[in-house]
Amino acid sequence: MNRAQKRRIGEYLIEKWFLFLATISIIVLALIVAFLFKEGIPIFKSVSVGDFLFGQLWYPTDEPADFGILPLIVGSLIVTAVSSMIAVPLGVLSAIYISEIARPSVKEILKPVVELLAALPSVVIGFFGMVVMAPFLQKVFDIPTGLNIVNASIMLAMMAVPTISSLTEDALHAVRRELREASLALGATQWETISRVVVPASLSGACTAVILGMSRAIGETMVVLMVAGGAAAIPESIFDSVRPMPASIAAEMGEAPFRSDHYYALFATGIVLFFMTLGFNLIADYISHKYKQVGTATL
DSSP states (O other): OOHHHHHHHHHHHHHHHHHHHHHHHHHHHHHHHHHHHHHHGGGGGTSOHHHHHHOOOEETTSSSOEEOOHHHHHHHHHHHHHHHHHHHHHHHHHHHIIIIISOHHHHHHHHHHHHHHTTSOHHHHHHHIIIIIHHHHHHHHTOSOSOSHHHHHHHHHHHHHHHHHHHHHHHHHTSOHHHHHHHHHTTOOHHHHIIIIIHHHTHHHHHHHHHHHHHHHHHOOHHHHHHSBOOOSOOSSTTSOBOOHHHHHHHHTTTSOTTSHHHHHHHHHHHHHHHHHHHHHHHHHHHHHHHHHHHHHHO
16 A cells, blocks of 8 residues: 555544534534423423513412513623623724734734633633622722623623634735735825725635624623623613522522423523524624625635
């Protein structure tokens, strides 16, 4: 057996090994989703889909129980929206600075530091929100509690910024150097080159980074459990306490009797959260392909 045959056999085995791992991953994911639906669907024997999704009362232990998750959905959406308003500008602008403006010596420091934020455990960030941010907000804004939407949004933004910044910086770095040089050669300033050439060319990756950062925010559990306040009610201001869906599942699953309506309702809440996260990822995939095609046609 010559060297070329050994190489082909090695490549074939590696290809099949990767195929095996990918298949196992898909099977495991499918089993998780099947289990989620199996444990969540039975709640709709006791409550209608409309009452479950749009009911405004969440009292799963009362007699009779109320299983309306609209306050939980609203809490998840508003916390994600406010955190995105903080994280998206910080993440994108920091990525532009690191990729296009910072000197190489500064870039070598800033990029690892930003990515290091992603390594912080969520419980540490939540503890910081409880111990430091909550008393600060309570004192500055003279509010009854610092465990509210603003606190949770700031903490979630801290978690989303590394994802948005890192992926956006990679997208900016992937823009061909010739485009920058051509723009500068035509007399454009550095800012004009960044805003009119580099950013449009990397829009696909940047939009994907933003959507994935938002997906992480909407699915985060520990931070919102610790600093969102835990009030299962529709908020009237950004200083009100809320209970997002992940926090409700984490807080109540240990207390819900096995195979009770409360147990099934929590799994059904997980189904709703699954579809919301899936929607964010589908939007990211659509935007990625759309702007990639537009950018390729333009360039």
